[in-house]
Amino acid sequence: MSQLSQLAPQPLWQWFEKICAIPRPSKHEAALSQFIQDWAKSRGLTVIEDATGNLIIRKPATAGMEDRKGVVIQAHMDMVPQANADKVHDFTKDPIEAWVDGDWVKANGTTLGADNGIGMSSALAILESTDIAHGPLEVLLTIDEEAGMTGAFGLQAGVLQGDILINTDSEQEGEIYMGCAGGVDASFTLPLVKQATASNAQAFTLTISGLKGGHSGVNIHLGRGNANKLLARFLFDHADDLGLALSNITGGSLRNAIPREAQATITVAADKADALALAVSDYQAVLRQELAVADADVKFSLSPVALPAEQFDAATQTQLLAVLHACPNGVIRMSDEVVGVTETSLNLGVITTNSDNIVVLCLIRSLIDSGRDNVCSQLAALGKLAKAEVKFSGAYPGWKPDNNSEVMAIVRDTYQDIYHKEPVIMVIHAGLECGLFKEPYPTMDMVSIGPTIRYPHSPDEQVNITTVGQYWELLLAVLKRIPVKA
Structure with missing residues (x-):
C-alpha cells in the first residue's frame, strides 16, 4: 500500500493508507475511532465522542476567516465488508489490501472502503493541514452508516455548531447532490x-x-x-x-x-x-x-x-x-x-x-x-x-431538495469557475445521512460531493485517482468561499 501515499493529493492519500490498515466494518469502528481520537488530541484539537459513538472534531478558523459561517465536513467511519468467495479475509482483523491500477485504486478481492474512506480522509487531512484556508470547522464522523445509520439516528441537537454541512459520501465527480432517498x-x-x-x-x-x-x-x-x-x-x-x-x-x-x-x-x-x-x-x-x-x-x-x-x-x-x-x-x-x-x-x-x-x-x-x-x-x-x-x-427519512440552498449554489459556481463547465445537480437514490441530520438540525444548509467510485458495496469497488484530486480541489475552494456569518 506504499503506492497510495505517493498519490496526489498526498495529504488525503496518506490518510487513506492509514485508514486501510485499520479494520472498520460496520459495528467494528472502535479501533479506528480511538486512533483518530488519539491523533486529534495530540494535535491539540477538540474532540468529542458522543453517546452513540460519533466523533466531532473542532478546529478554529484560519487567520482572517473567523467571521465565516461554520462548516461541518461529514463522513462515516464504517465500510461494507464484502469479499469474493475465494478470498480469505477477516474484516475485523485484516487490513484492506489496496493497490493502484492505472488511474484507479482497487482492493485485492474485497471491498476497498473508498465509500466513505476517501471523504473521511479528506476531512482528516484538512484538520491536519497548516496551509488550508477555512472558517470555523467541525468534522463529524458517524458510525454504522452502512448497517443501519445508527450514528446518524443518534446524533443529538445542540452538538454541532456549524451552519453548513458538506457530506462527502457521493460517488460521482461532476455531480452535486442536494437530496436523497429514504428507506x-x-x-x-x-x-x-x-x-x-x-x-x-x-x-x-x-x-x-x-x-x-x-x-x-x-x-x-x-x-x-x-x-x-x-x-x-x-x-x-x-x-x-x-x-x-x-x-x-x-x-x-x-x-x-x-x-x-x-x-x-x-x-x-x-x-x-x-x-x-x-x-x-x-x-x-x-x-x-x-x-x-x-x-x-x-x-x-x-x-x-x-x-x-x-x-x-x-x-x-x-x-x-x-x-x-x-x-x-x-x-x-x-x-x-x-x-x-x-x-x-x-x-x-x-x-x-x-x-x-x-x-x-x-x-x-x-x-x-x-x-x-x-x-x-x-x-x-x-x-x-x-x-x-x-x-x-x-x-x-429522505433528504428533501432545497432549490434555494446557499451552499449548493456556492459549490455549483465554484465548480464552474474551476472546470469551466456546469456540474449536474442531482438527487441520489441512496441513503445519505443528511436526511437524518435535518431532524435535529432543520436549518442547517447541506450539500453532498465526492469523487468517482465504481461498484461500491462489492469486491469490484474502485475509486478514480484523477477525480479524487478534483474533489479535493473543489472542497478546498468551497471552504475559501464560505460567506461571512450575519
Whole structure:
C-alpha cells in the first residue's frame, strides 16, 4: 500500500493508507475511532465522542476567516465488508489490501472502503493541514452508516455548531447532490419444519455466482442480476416437475448490497438427476442471454454433496419459494420529477436458514414516503398470503431538495469557475445521512460531493485517482468561499 501515499493529493492519500490498515466494518469502528481520537488530541484539537459513538472534531478558523459561517465536513467511519468467495479475509482483523491500477485504486478481492474512506480522509487531512484556508470547522464522523445509520439516528441537537454541512459520501465527480432517498428494512420470517430425507435420493448444491452485485441504491437501475432472485426463480419453476426438496438455502450478506452469490442444497430422486443437470445447463444459457449486457459472467452450477439427514417439509418449501419468487425486486418506479433517477426500489438482500426458521432481509428505498409505504404494504400482503411474519424497522427519512440552498449554489459556481463547465445537480437514490441530520438540525444548509467510485458495496469497488484530486480541489475552494456569518 506504499503506492497510495505517493498519490496526489498526498495529504488525503496518506490518510487513506492509514485508514486501510485499520479494520472498520460496520459495528467494528472502535479501533479506528480511538486512533483518530488519539491523533486529534495530540494535535491539540477538540474532540468529542458522543453517546452513540460519533466523533466531532473542532478546529478554529484560519487567520482572517473567523467571521465565516461554520462548516461541518461529514463522513462515516464504517465500510461494507464484502469479499469474493475465494478470498480469505477477516474484516475485523485484516487490513484492506489496496493497490493502484492505472488511474484507479482497487482492493485485492474485497471491498476497498473508498465509500466513505476517501471523504473521511479528506476531512482528516484538512484538520491536519497548516496551509488550508477555512472558517470555523467541525468534522463529524458517524458510525454504522452502512448497517443501519445508527450514528446518524443518534446524533443529538445542540452538538454541532456549524451552519453548513458538506457530506462527502457521493460517488460521482461532476455531480452535486442536494437530496436523497429514504428507506426502511423489511424482514420475512418463516417457521421451518423439517422431515427426514428419503434414503434413495441424491443431494446437490445449486450455486449462482459470478454476478457483479453492487450498491442497492446507486446500482439498482443497472439491471444486474440478484443471486437470491435468480436462484428462487429456478427452484420455483422446477420444484414440482423435478420433485426437488430443499435442505438449505442462503444468499447475500448485506441488505444494502445486491447479492452476488446464493446457494441451495437440494435432494432429488436418483432417476431425476440427469433431468436436473439438463435444467441447470439450460437455465444458465437463459441467464447469460438475459444478462448479456448487465451481468455477462453469471454462472449457475450443480455439484453433488453428501445426503443431508433432513429436508424442509412441503408446506415450508412451498411458502418460502412463493415469497422469494413473488417478492418485488429492483426498480419499482422511476422518478417523474428528477429525470433518470430511481424513485422507489427494493433489494432482496439476504436469505438465511436457521435451525427453526428462515429469514429474508430486504431494503426498500424511495424518494417519497408514499412510494416506500406502498412497497411495504405489498410485502405485508405477500406475508399474509404466505403465512410469513413481516416486520419493518430502521425507517429513515429522505433528504428533501432545497432549490434555494446557499451552499449548493456556492459549490455549483465554484465548480464552474474551476472546470469551466456546469456540474449536474442531482438527487441520489441512496441513503445519505443528511436526511437524518435535518431532524435535529432543520436549518442547517447541506450539500453532498465526492469523487468517482465504481461498484461500491462489492469486491469490484474502485475509486478514480484523477477525480479524487478534483474533489479535493473543489472542497478546498468551497471552504475559501464560505460567506461571512450575519
